[in-house]
Amino acid sequence: MNDALFTVLLAVFAGAIRVSTPFLFVSLGECLTEKSGRINLGLEGTLVFGAMTAYAISYHSGSPWVGVLAAGVAGSVFGAFHGFVCRLPRVNDVAIGIAMMLFGTGLAFFFGKPYIQPTAPRLPAIELGFWSDIPQVKVALQINPLFFVGLAVAVAMWWAFRNTRWGLIVRMTGDSAATAKAMGYSVDLVRFLATTVGGFLSGVGGAFLSLYYPGSWNEGLSSGQGLMAVALVIFARWNPLACFAAAVLFGGAGAIGPALQSVGISQGYHFFNAAPYILTLLIMIASISPKRSLRGAPGELSLMK
Amino acid sequence: MTETTQNPALAAPSAAGEWVGRARRSAEYVVIPLFALLASAAIFSVFLLALGKSPQTFFELLWRGGFGTEFSWQNTLVRTAPLILTALCVAIPARLGLVIIGGEGALVLSGFVSAVVALPLLSWAPPVVVMPVMFLAAAVTGALWIGAVGALRHYRGINETIASLLMFYIAVSILNFFVEGALRDPSDPNKPSTAPIGADNMVGKIPGLETHWGLLWGVVVAIGLAVLMNRTTFGFAARVTGGNVRAARAQGLPVGRLMVAATMIAGACAGIAGYFEVAAILGKANGSLIAGYGFTGILVSFLARHNPLVIPPVAVLFGGLAAAGGLIQRRMGLPDATVLVLQGLIFVVLLVSETLYGRFKIFDPEARR
Numbered sequence A: 001m002n003d004a005l006f007t008v009l010l011a012v013f014a015g016a017i018r019v020s021t022p023f024l025f026v027s028l029g030e031c032l033t034e035k036s037g038r039i040n041l042g043l044e045g046t047l048v049f050g051a052m053t054a055y056a057i058s059y060h061s062g063s064p065w066v067g068v069l070a071a072g073v074a075g076s077v078f079g080a081f082h083g084f085v086c087r088l089p090r091v092n093d094v095a096i097g098i099a100m101m102l103f104g105t106g107l108a109f110f111f112g113k114p115y116i117q118p119t120a121p122r123l124p125a126i127e128l129g130f131w132s133d134i135p136q137v138k139v140a141l142q143i144n145p146l147f148f149v150g151l152a153v154a155v156a157m158w159w160a161f162r163n164t165r166w167g168l169i170v171r172m173t174g175d176s177a178a179t180a181k182a183m184g185y186s187v188d189l190v191r192f193l194a195t196t197v198g199g200f201l202s203g204v205g206g207a208f209l210s211l212y213y214p215g216s217w218n219e220g221l222s223s224g225q226g227l228m229a230v231a232l233v234i235f236a237r238w239n240p241l242a243c244f245a246a247a248v249l250f251g252g253a254g255a256i257g258p259a260l261q262s263v264g265i266s267q268g269y270h271f272f273n274a275a276p277y278i279l280t281l282l283i284m285i286a287s288i289s290p291k292r293s294l295r296g297a298p299g300e301l302s303l304m305k
Numbered sequence B: 001m002t003e004t005t006q007n008p009a010l011a012a013p014s015a016a017g018e019w020v021g022r023a024r025r026s027a028e029y030v031v032i033p034l035f036a037l038l039a040s041a042a043i044f045s046v047f048l049l050a051l052g053k054s055p056q057t058f059f060e061l062l063w064r065g066g067f068g069t070e071f072s073w074q075n076t077l078v079r080t081a082p083l084i085l086t087a088l089c090v091a092i093p094a095r096l097g098l099v100i101i102g103g104e105g106a107l108v109l110s111g112f113v114s115a116v117v118a119l120p121l122l123s124w125a126p127p128v129v130v131m132p133v134m135f136l137a138a139a140v141t142g143a144l145w146i147g148a149v150g151a152l153r154h155y156r157g158i159n160e161t162i163a164s165l166l167m168f169y170i171a172v173s174i175l176n177f178f179v180e181g182a183l184r185d186p187s188d189p190n191k192p193s194t195a196p197i198g199a200d201n202m203v204g205k206i207p208g209l210e211t212h213w214g215l216l217w218g219v220v221v222a223i224g225l226a227v228l229m230n231r232t233t234f235g236f237a238a239r240v241t242g243g244n245v246r247a248a249r250a251q252g253l254p255v256g257r258l259m260v261a262a263t264m265i266a267g268a269c270a271g272i273a274g275y276f277e278v279a280a281i282l283g284k285a286n287g288s289l290i291a292g293y294g295f296t297g298i299l300v301s302f303l304a305r306h307n308p309l310v311i312p313p314v315a316v317l318f319g320g321l322a323a324a325g326g327l328i329q330r331r332m333g334l335p336d337a338t339v340l341v342l343q344g345l346i347f348v349v350l351l352v353s354e355t356l357y358g359r360f361k362i363f364d365p366e367a368r369r
Helices: A002-035 A043-061 A064-085 A093-115 A135-140 A145-163 A165-175 A177-182 A187-211 A225-235 A240-262 A269-287 B002-050 B055-068 B070-095 B103-121 B127-156 B160-179 B214-231 B233-243 B245-250 B255-282 B293-303 B311-332 B338-356
Strands: none
Touching (some): A002 A064, A002 A135, A002 A145, A002 A187, A002 A225, A002 A240, A043 A064, A043 A093, A043 A187, A043 A225, A064 A093, A064 A187, A064 B338, A093 B293, A093 B338, A145 A187, A145 A240, A165 A177, A165 A187, A187 A225, A225 A240, A225 A269, A225 B160, A240 A269, A269 B127, A269 B160, B002 B055, B002 B338, B055 B311, B070 B103, B070 B127, B070 B214, B070 B233, B070 B255, B070 B293, B103 B127, B103 B255, B127 B160, B127 B255, B214 B255, B214 B311, B233 B245, B233 B255, B245 B255, B255 B293, B293 B338
16 A cells, blocks of 8 residues: 555656646746736647647657757747737737737647647656666656746746846836836837747647657646746736746646556546646635735736736 | 807717717727738738649639528528527626636537436427426526626636636536446447437428528527616626726616626527527537537637627637538538638737727727817
């Protein structure tokens, strides 16, 4: 019994790292975008389109890393479009996000049809389990480099928000557009750049989905992970380091179902499938109150009004 | 004497001027969405040309598959019914400034619940009992499901857009959990489904139309809600809330109750759509309920500018697009997601075109002065 428990815990640990990576990238992208005062709900579409692009490019070029880069570029195109369009008067960023979500998934399914069958080269993992003799530990410690890249981006973003000129400009634009304008910065440009970089990060998150875990391209690849990442940013109070912690927590929640299945417990599989969504909703209910404003919330964000 | 001659002389041009002004202003709301549709068609044609496909063939097939024959009209109208109802699920909360995009979840869950409540009744109850019970169960489920989103929004400050979409995924998980588990009909080898509700309990067709009664329900509900939103105190209070929540609060309007009521009405609409999908099309609940009507309904509502009376004709348009999808796919060798791309494109172009409002003098009644 202890063995089974060990296996499950190990599988949850490994799963938390695997499943959390796309959450991490999307939530960091959304965090940056929201810090600049805009919300991009379309990151779900960007994630799916990034996943498709990465898979297709990896298949054609033979190099998964080229696929990752292509996914990032595709994501930044989506982000740039969102950033550009939302500066026009009367254009609503929430509604555009919904439209981009539907458009992005539609485009991904459209172009992704021929890539459902073939196998593309996948991203390699770093073997961190070399010190252990236990095969399960070895497997659990196969960690994808993108996880560490995400961690590095989270730390860098956290540091940059506090300590750099650019971080301050982004935060100022998000808190008060009027102040940024008075200081001589172009609000539209800052938001445009923030949304573009946010799109890039989400695209990379999508590449992880199709090139590492689950590691293939199909139309059910992402079911709302991009959206959960948006909710996660609120939970993380717009702090990149907290985004990292929240992503790992969500990854763990998402990994419970498959982990139990690996030891033969398949009852309630669909319940555990629903666990991340229910968890997101419960966390939002627990952590948001209409009575007080949230610490760290950008003042210009239409989401919180 | 002078008074009587002066008054009509003054009143007549101003009344006419007012009418022209109003016509100009409403023309803007017709011309700009139509322009958005045409622009999307143009962009989509370029997209098809870039792929080496003929736009002309595409639009011909769209016409033939959606509206060209009696059979295609039938296909279109069958899809129109759920689109009207799911669009209403977006439109009513939108009047209060809420963006609800989880109508699909309410449709799926309500369809499932209505199929389940029928199961214990099947052996003894006549259709007169089973059908209303199923209908009510679906409407109540939808009302509670989306009403919960409205309540969360008001009492907990949770963004309704994110919450409603999360609840769509939860609804799908609930459906799969039961349909592939406890409630799976073992006699159905193909697709995991609940037991069929039986031919007697199915909703019939509207005489002479070959389309089920859901279409008429959709149209009647749309008209009813148009009256509710435009001609009653409730509708007025809702619109005030949508215009300015603070002003509504200052006036002492029960904002919370309005939000919950509007989201419950919206959810009931999506729930009724789910009922008709089960009771008029599928005959049981299974994964086919997740057909994307809820998501297309969002687009329908936005294109109709959340006006319940405009929703039915717009829903016919998108019902036709959905109906023609299969034909286009077969004849042109395009993936089935082609319709999704076009819908997404229309949605994006439509929202971008919002920026055109107020930019053209021709629509401005004040411009001549």
